[in-house]
Amino acid sequence: MATTKRKKKRSASEPAVGKKTKKKKRPAPRSKPSASDATPVKRRSTAQAMAASQRDISVSEFFAKNRHLLGFDNPRKALLTTVKEAVDNSLDACEEAGILPEIWVHIEPTTGDRFKVGIQDNGPGILKKQIPLIFGKLLYGSKFHRLRQSRGQQGIGISAAGMYGVQTTGKPVKIISKISSRKPAHYYEIQIDTKKNQPKILNGRGDGVDIPPGDKGAAYIEKHGIEWVEQPHGTRVTIELQAKFIRGRGSVGEYLEQTAIANPHVSLHYIDPDDYEYAYDRSAKSLPAEPKEIKPHPYGIELGRLAQMLEESEAMSASEFFRTKFSRVTSTMAKRICDGAKVSTRSNVRKLDRTHADRLYQTIQQTKISPPATDCICPIGEDLVLKGLHQVVPGEFYAAATRPPSVYRGNPFQIEVGLAYGGSAPTQNVTEDLLLELLEETDTRTVRQFLIHTFNGLGGEAADKLVKEAALKTRQTPGKLQPKERHRLYEAMKKVNVAEGQQMEVLRYANRVPLQFQQSACAVTQTVLGTNWRGYGLSQSRGAMPKGPVSLMVHIASVWVPFTSESKEAIANYPEIQKEIRLGLQAVGRKLGMYLRRRLKVRQQSDRREIFLRYLKEVSSAVSEINGAKQKELYEQLVKVAKRQTTEADMKLDDRGRPIEDKGEELNLGDNVLIVDPSTHKAAINRVALEPEELEDDQ
Amino acid sequence: MAKKRPVATARKPKVKLSPRDKKTMARLTDVADRVVRAAKARRDPHVDIPSRTLSNVHYSARKKIIEMGNNKNRRKLFDLSQAKAYMRTVLVSSGCKRLLDQGKTTSLRGMYYMLKHTIEGSRENTFDTQNESDTIIEDVEVMLGSLREELHLYAQKKGDLVGNITINDSGFDIDCSRMGSGGYGIPSIVEPEVIKLDRKKCHAKFVLHVEKDTVWQRFNEDRFWEKHNCILTHGGGQPTRGIRRLLHRLHNELKLPIYCVLDNDPWGYYIYSVIKQGSINLAFESQRMAVPEAKFLGLRSIDYDRCELSDDVILAMNDNDRKRAKQIANYPWFAKKRPWQSEIQRMLKNDFKLEVESLISKDISYVTEVYVPERLSARDWLD
Incomplete structure (x- = not known):
């Protein structure tokens, strides 16, 4: 378990780094007035002079300086974040288009500490004019303004990865995208202009290159050394960046593996820098249900946002505004809100000002509105959680629980919990x-x-x-x-008992994306720590992870996952979310407890019987030597007593002291539980696949 | 003895059982019969064994010996923690029965080997070390109320005797004044069936018991027993049951007073205590072993000053010694004796121990020629 400890340490040290840089900035402006107080002789600068240096800060400049906010704090993490952002985008695009996703991830070392990372999907492709914007402009995307369950949220990720690549290696981001086998593919080499937050196209005289379909195009691709796995449609992005390749915890391999657990409908092909090829084939042949886009719920809106919506809205009545722009607001509900805020339902929203907005906001908080529709969320499902866990995590007992959807701050969300308990290592x-x-x-x-x-x-x-x-x-x-x-x-x-001192391992997911860092800051970890696992047959010291060979998977699906930062590493602590996680943990915990108790009981019973039977022969022959009693007869009688004694000792007594019949020897744990023989588990051992050339050589 | 194992009788020549053996055999059979009865009635077989702990002994002020109380520990077959012990108890019982049948005696170690074997269908042994069988044998003794001798068992021989007495051991007359430097080894079983004492053949006036062999050698070499007309014994440390039983018989049958010369340390005190009122572990045998009139001649804690010993011969006390000394001071049989309390306090104040051999620093024969004769003539002892 040293690995999780290491992880904790790392995540704990990260925010500290962030703070440090912030603090360094602060003292400078503060020291100015105090200095001027002490020496009133001459000002160092004037308002005019200072105004000259005051100007706009572009988003890209901000994030270029603060790249740790996006998950590019060190070369190791940069590699993972790049892969992660690209894969998340690909999966979102495929699912939105209704295509079963197939993803290729190629990492290739170039020179020194540089790596070329290529990620390709079989998605719908991107229109020519959108390509530069999507990959070369921060905060450009389709996902920010809508409320729909998706992996990406802000539209920062992949462009930030490209920016990081350009900054560290100077090599442009290469994108090739194809929307149909009959149409030309578009090939771009892009750099992001951090000052303007605008893409700068380098090839084709600033216009990109169109590669014709068919053999001609294939020849072109071949000639120019463009990396592309032949597909009728799809997108490939290649970024060269300064990075460090690792294996194990927090690695690309781990991320892809965990992605495979939570996305059984995805096929993944991964070639690592050492040229090892990994393939995760899909175990589910159908796409998850399409998540619906929903309108915001009145409870989830803040005053500023409400005022802005009123301002931006086309001319319409207040009643219509509420009915069309929000979910769960009927005309009666709209009337109630307007009446409460002393606003006419017929008044034009364009004429409402800040004071009205304020009153409307206050009334919304006091009005009882039914919670938002929750059918917009697509959980993985207990079945697939079990399947995914079993495929990747070795163990003997698996349980899963999908909680019914719930709401925080007007945003629907749903919690899923899976648990794997591995007996022997x-x-x-x-x-x-x-x-x-x-x-x-x-x-x-x-x-x-x-x-x-x-x-x-x-x-x-x-x-x-x-x-x-x-x-x-x-x-x-x-x-x-x-x-x-x-x-x-x-x-x-x-x-050696390697399970000794082993701690529970927690796999966290948000909208099917594994979260690998900032474990201790996450609501999931905190809830796991806050749950009493001793009642479920695990040992746990106060305020620590429970001990034992247990892996836990927690998935939060939501239209808007509340992350603690833009790098999407930890889930914020909303009491509603914590409550749902806790209930989910308890659901799987109860099942684990039942399983462990039953296992213990069976073992105790058989142990006891065995010990008695072992000594009975000795006792009976000794007795018969003393008094000449028939040894065999005595032995059989004693065995009978032993059997009765052991069952009696195990028998439960009801409150009147009468024995309760044990109902059914079979352990009934419900549907969402999987019990396997751990000795035949293939996920327990990682085998290095022999490379095909070697096999050929052998022949 | 209604039921007897047919095979054993057919093969081995039948030995005539003495009345005492018959009594023991009846007790053994009773234990076995109970198991059979319990098994027939589908009940949990068990044996009750009087507990041999400090909490189950009390000091009888009238008899001046330690006696065993009535607390019993129930040992059940169908109890996970006791199953093995129960099995061993029955096993030892059957071993004793075999000895009785054949009219032989064996040592504790012999018994251990008789019963030690691997349990069928496992890698477990009935007994792993002799200590395990020894404690079970003691359990069987108290459970049956029979003595070790009655079970035809004896312990390792320990301790020697020399002096003006002639003993009849198994039909041989042994003149203990003619034992040379080795002395007469005191056997483990000294019951009247084996050793016969005759008042007429005893000229000694008292018994001097010393702690260990080396001191005893000194006394024997200096012919102390001849000069002072006494019997000289040692127990090689804590005296075994055979020695204690012999001292008891010498005292009660021949009316000889017993004097002890032991080290001045907690262990010496405890040896005296065991001789005088019996041990906690074998409290059930105190009656026939303890000699409440035994006297503690030395060494005393005042001897460092009284004999003007040098600092070179003292031994430092450790925490364990101090703890043990306080424990002994609190035993009920010492608690009410002023001289003993001050003796122990004095030792704790000295904070050192003295062995009998330390007197050699004065002179090689100081202990035999000066120390003991002086104490005896001054009647200076602790009781």
Whole structure:
């Protein structure tokens, strides 16, 4: 579990960095007046002189300076954020168009610490004139002004990634998009002009290049070295940026894997910088239901926004305004609001001023309006949550719960919780032959690395323990182990209890997008910590994550997910959201508790019986030696007593002291639970797929 | 003895049981019969074993010995924590029965080997160490109310005797004044069936019991027993039951007073306490072992000053010693004795221990020629 700790540390240190930079700025203006107080001789500057340097700040300039707000604080995170923004956009586009998404992610090292990242989808493609704006202008997009469940929200992400790339490497963003197999594909090389927040097109004399369809186009693509996987339609963006490639926690691989859990309808192809190819095939053949766009709910609107809406609205009556611009407002409701605010229902909204807006706002808060429609949200569904978890997280027990939709600040949202409980660790289930095979095929440099990468959920601490137990040297290469050492490693894996001290792992999702950073700032983590897990059979010290081989997945789906920052790393703490998360956690917790208690009980019972039976033979033969009683007969009688004793001890008594019949031996946990045999779980071990060339060579 | 194992009788020659053995055998059979009865009635078989702890002993001020109380621990077969102990108890009982049947005696270790085997269908042993079987044997003793000798068991021989007495051991007359430097090894079983004492064959006037072999050697080499006409014994530390039983018999049957020369430390005090009023663990045997009239001759805490010993021979006390000393001071049989309280307090104040051997710093034979004769003639002892 050292890994989660590491994660926490990292996320804790991030905001601190942000604060520091802010603080540094502040003292400067403050010190000016105090300095002038002390020395009234001469002003350092005049209002006129200062006015000369006061000017507009473009969005792109702001974010170029404050890129940590968007998730570009370090090279490692920059790589992930770039992939993440592009994949999220692709998925949104495909789903909106009704296409089953297929995504290609290629990361290629270029020079030094630079990487070329290419992300392609099979989406509907982008119109020629929109391409530069979408990729070369911050805060340009379709998702900000509507209320609809989607991954992207602001229209910052991908253009910011491009901007980061340009800033760190000077290489333009390359986009190729095709809307039909018969129409030409558009190819652009773009740089963002940070001063103006405008795209600057570099190729085709500032106009981009059209690549004709068919063989001619294919030849052109070939000739100019444009990267493109042949598709009838789709978009590919290639960004070269300064980055650092890592594996494990907070990596691109982890992000894609978690994306696959929450999006079983997506096919993913991923080639990492070391040329390993990973494929996540879709397990669901149909798209999730299309989320509906909804109008804002009166409760979710702030005064400023209301005033702005009134101002921007076409001329219409107040009643009509409320009925058409908001959800859940009927004409009676509109009348009630207008009456309460002493505004005529017939008055023209263009003539309403700030005071009216204020009164209307106050009345809205006091009027009882039915909550917004919640059918606009598409949860993953308990079934697919179970499926996704089972495919990726090793374990023996899975449970899922989808809460009914709820509302915070007028925005509908829905919480889903999945839980995977893994009994014995994957290291203990492995056979010696399989271990030898794994050791053969691994490319890791040390045994420790081998253990961490091969066995899912094994932390650095546990790997260290294993290496120590096997009496291996820390820097030994797994491929070069002596047969004796291999055997020792195998023995150690059987012996060491790696689950000891293991903590619950929490996978967080917002609108099917995995959240990998800022764990401790997130409402999900805080609610998990605030829930008492001891009642569900897990041990937990005060204010800490529960212990045990448990993975938890929490998904919040909403038309507007309240993130704590633009980098979309943590969910804000709304009491309504926390309550729903808690209820979801309790739902899966109860099922886990039932399962664990039953398992414990069965084990205790069989243990007890076994111990008694073991001694009964000794007792009966000793007794028969003393008094000549028939040994066999006595033994059988004692066995009968033993059976009765053990069942009696396990029997529950009702409040009158009479035994309650145990209803049904089968454990009935409901539908949304999956129990598997952990020893045959294929997700427990990561195997390196042999590259096709190697196979050919063998033949 | 209505039921007897047919196989055993057929193979082994039948041994005639002494009346005492018959009594023991009846008790053993009773234990087994209870198991059978319980199993037939589908009940949980159990045995009740008097508890052998400080809480279940009391000091009888009248008899001046430690006696066992009536607290009993129930040991059940169908209780997870007791199942193994129950099995062992029955196993030891069957081992004793086998010994009785064949008219043989064996050592505690022999018993351990007789019963030690792997339980069928597991990797578990009935007993892993001798300590485990020894405690169960003590349990069986108290459970049956039979003595170890009656179960045909004996312990390792410990302790020697020399002096003006002739003992009949298993039909051999043994003149204990002619034992040379080795002495007569006191057997584990010293019951009248084995060792016969005759008042006419005893010329000694008292018994001097010393703590360990080395001191006893000194006394024997200096022929102390000859000069002072006494019997000289040692127990090699904490005296075993055989030694205590012999002291008891020498005292009660031959009317010899017992004097003890022990180290001046908590363990020495406790050895004296065990000789005098019995031990907590074997409180059920106090009656036939304790010698309430035994006297504590030395070493005393005042001896450092009285004998003008040098600082070189003192041993520092540790926390454990201090704790034990306070514990002993609180035992009811010491609590009301002023001289003993001041003795223990004095030792705690000294904050050091003295061994009998420390007197050698005065002179090699100081203890035999000066120290003990002086104490005896001055009748200077603790009671």
